[in-house]
Amino acid sequence: MHTCASVNYADVVGREFDREIVVEMLLKSGNEPTLFVFPIVGVGGTGKTTLAKLVYNDRKIVRHFQLRLWVRVFKVDELLEQIVKSVREDICENLDMNELQNLVRKALHEKNYLIVLDDVWNEDPVKWDELKKLLMVGACGSKILVTTRLEEVASMMGTVPAYCLKGLLSEDCLILFLRNAFEQGQEVLYPNLVGIASDIVQKCEGNPLVLEAVGSSLYKKTEESLWNEVKNHWRWNSNQYDTAALRMIYEQLPSNLKVCLAYCSIFPKGSVIEIDKLIQLWVAEGLISQSSNESEDLEDIGIQYFQGLLSRSFFQEVEEYRSIFTSICRMHDLVHDLALSAAGFEFCTVTSHIQNISDEVRHVAFSDYDLSGKELPPSLLNNHALRTISFSVDGIGPMSTLYVENCMARFMQLRVLDMSDSCFDELPSSIGELKYLRYLDISGNGSIKELPDSINKLLSLQTLRVSHCAQLEGLPKDIGNLISLRHLHITTKQACFPDKAIGCLSSLRSLFIYSCNNLVSLSEGLQHLTSLRTLAIIGCPRLIFLPSAMKHLNALENLLIVDCEELALLEWQDIEGLRMVRSLVIGGLPELESKDVQCLGSLQMLVLAGLPQLDTLPRWLEGASVTLQYLRVERCPKFAALPKWLENLSSLEKLEISKCSTLFSWPERMSCLSNLKVRRIDN
Template sequence: MTRVFNVEKLLKQIVNSVRDDLRESLDMNELQNLVRETLYEKKYLLVLDDVWNEDTMKWDDLKKLLMVGAFGSKILVTTRNEAVASIMGTIPAYCLKGLSSEDCLTVFLRKAFEQGQEVLYPNLVGIASDIVQNCEGNPLLLMTLGSSLHMETNEWEWHEVKNHEMWNSKQNDNILPALKVSYERLPSNLKVCLAYCSVFPKGCVIEIDKLIQLWVAEGLVSKSNESEDLEHIGIQYFQELLSRSFFQDVEEYRSVFTSLCKLHDLVHDLALSAAGVEFCTVNSHTQIISDEARHVAFSDYDLSAAELPASLLNNQTLRTISFSVDGVGPMSTMFIENCIARFVQLRVLDISHSCFDELPRSVGELKYLRYLDINSNGSIKELPDSINKLLSLQTLRLSHCAQLEGLPKDIGNLISLRHLHITTKQTCFPDKAIGCLSSLRSLYIHSCTNLVSLSEGLQYLTSLRTLAIIGCPRLTFFPSTMKHLTALENLLIVDCEELTLLEWQDIEGLRMIRSLVIGGLPELESKDVQRLGNLQMLVLAGLPQLVALPRWLEGASATLQYLRVERCPNFAALPKWLENLIALEKLEISKCGKLSSLPEGMSCLTNLKVLRIDKCPILSSESEGTHISEARINRKLIQ
């Protein structure tokens, strides 16, 4: 859970965990009634993890809603705050202790060595026994320190960690020494990227693509030669920080092609400490902001007035302005205009989840701006033509702007634009609006409810790597020129009800496709496709006509690593040729009510590490293939 105890958000999560028909437009009363209906006289276990709420009234209001369940229902709460435990608990809290010395060493060595390799280095294991004594039994500290020494066999490096001056230095903050040691061992480029994560509120879910786009916009990602792709390098940066356990709770492909992650609170504190005076959160209580601040995040601040905080007025170095991910409510256009006039060096302007009627024309004067996010603004109706002057702009996010009439007619002037997310009322996009964006790497068309056809100009986007089309109910066909998108690696088509037939032969020409997501289409053609030889991920969702996997999938037997089938009520069986998918590592099937058995030969899938099958009520919870490290069928762990 986040630090802000949002009852409405929590209720939606509760309902979503047990049913699929939740409408986003429900008001609070409707949502409360739905929770009562969902839990009424049912025995349940509800786990609320990492709770920080100290408001007794909020907890009492929630508890009243939850008391309709059957006798024996339980609510389990975890928290790091004793006050929370006393408010929420009806029985004494159970205080967790740190790991034992033996377990500490085990966790540390798992991160420092590949499986079984530690026996080759008994001298290093001895040093590790001393290092872990400084970690207070904390798994996070053990993982970050162990990761920092991963595959490092130089004994001197291990002694350097063991004898690091940080262990004995006087601490002027709450940052644990083990985290500081891990941070000090990072390369300089990763240090600044981790410090930049302090712009996100503590405990919030971070969209990984957005994080990497921000790193690129701020100039934190560099390439050694012109042929390298900045986003790919950014992904490598993220993967390196992830491998060192600085990020956690990574959820791959949670939504669209978007992967999510979090920073542990202790790591967020570390990032704040590393950022120093360069980062500042501004709220109604903020009195002093350093003139050296480069990144400012507004939270709990009155933006309906025009005035900027007085202590910001002399700042000449500001590069980032962002707002709370939970939204800031009404925002004065004059406030935005004052930000633009005052901070002409801005690289990042994130005013998403806010509410204002128009973007000032002066935004065109931000000649260094590389990232502009206006997502989830329900009021804005048009963008000023001056936005076409932002020749340095790399990312423009306009999703969920339901009242936006259209894109500026000369948006093709944005020669540096690499990522475009749009929601508009247009029935079609003019060819020149999209087709001239020759640098575009990703295009997300989201909830364009009037959109009938895609621009023929798509064929000119020869650098496009990702195309996602979601929630466009009137879209009837794709242009035949789509086959010219020869660099396309990721294609997603979801909830396009009038797109009655997907011409597989058009997809067949897209030979670089690695990830394919298809969902919510009433019909799906099943012709053989011979050339998807690079396909690594396939998701089929919400396809009532799907009864079996398409045979053409066998053509990706050497490359397919991830397969997911969900909400396909007539999907009845996995094919015998499934055993030919020799590269498959992860197989997930959910809410396929007619699936009754698994094929013989599952043991032939020697690379399969994860098998998850859920809400398939007539499927037996038996599976061969004991080599699978994680196998669950209808939530039952298969040994």
């Protein structure tokens, strides 16, 4: 899907020369009769995407092109959808192909644009020709930049010879490696290790991904024997040094992180991964072990696991609340290949071409399979030990209730059942027989009207996602019986939630309320959710106020209120529970000002988005002057000035401002923000 094209220049080593060449190519004037397509080609991990981001954000490029778009997926319909959404924020979901094509033509018509198609794998010339015809409506001088591992793709798409991206120079390799292996400046204390590092980087062949991963694996490890062990590891002799190096790092992982990484193979290659969902899946599959501190939530331990893999470069492009609603990341294609290899026979993507599925398979993802039928693959029918069924690979779930019923009847040991983006109209009552089920996702189903009462028998269920189910009348009246439920994502037609429904879910850690168009009030039963840590209210246009019961949410750490057009936050200073809130996301509200709020003393992160009347930062933010680390303001057209008291935000590390066209200057004393590491301005 669409990915953020921002880049921290301080993190990039040794690509200045490459950037200048690509920028020069894209700025060449010419009257090309056909679309100008410039490919960047290189092996996995060499930094093609990073280079494309440097080019995309280059000042000359920004000034030259009227419109810049960054798109990662190369399925024509998804690509068109992302182009449209990049230009128009008011576009609804589920447009048909003709509507998409017309909107793309309007969006690009006679505009001088640059489109980056990142990480293209599709070698189908027919689909490329189909797309190219649509894109040729731009002004003369429009350009397309393509990144790909495949020379065949570069040859098919390019209208000029591809730029072959090579590895980094030796001195740049050492800089990048040492940056990941040591805290800043600490390498001078260990000259012997720096000498060993020089030998290690020669084996990495200039590949930035490998350099970062191997360097990270040695972070804060100062025993020479460990460094020599890495230098002399037998895997360096493999013909595929990149995957061999990642495999070497994988072998050093603790066993709990190994299984969690292997499980990530359930996600499609190149996909955006929702971090909360990943951790909930790990918990559901029993991959998270309780620590000696029994009061510590499994989700907290899961975050530690994620951070452990992130610190070794197994995840990348982490964006906190980049989508407003959740934090996301990606997994590099080479790491995904490693995860698949590590999963072995336990994981299988089932396609229409696969005939024989091993009895050892425990986790199944359906892709390119006829989901309109009623039959399961014959070789899967007797696998009664199956733990996971996911239909989310292609964004298309099952269409037949009978098909779903067959799944439930056959696989009684399921822990995870992901049927998101389905269109079956009834969830079979047999769902109640899956007594081991811990994770159920039927979000994005536009047909289902009710959930069977038998769902209340799922006493092991930890995560229930029924968001964006526009026809769902309501939740079962006895949903409070789900004593193990920790995460609930809902969309219903209800005007209010009964006190004895959600209010009885005392184990609930997160509650996401999406697109409840009739919702007028939240239940006072919220007062019983004393373990609730995340509350998100998104797209509820008739909601007028927050209930006083929120003052009892003493564990609340994350609060998101987005696109609630009638909701006024005038009395929220009375919500005592806010004193624990660490991240606050507010968007699409008519007003934001309130009395001075002094209870935000723990706030670390604030996102303000789509606030048409916001002209400066709210005064109550001063209450978080010692704690606030991340501040983002976006799509606020009247936002004209940053206040002078901004200099009091002594802990601020990251400041981002996007699509605030009225803002022209910074306060004079920005230099007082001594902890500021990132300052990003866009549009």
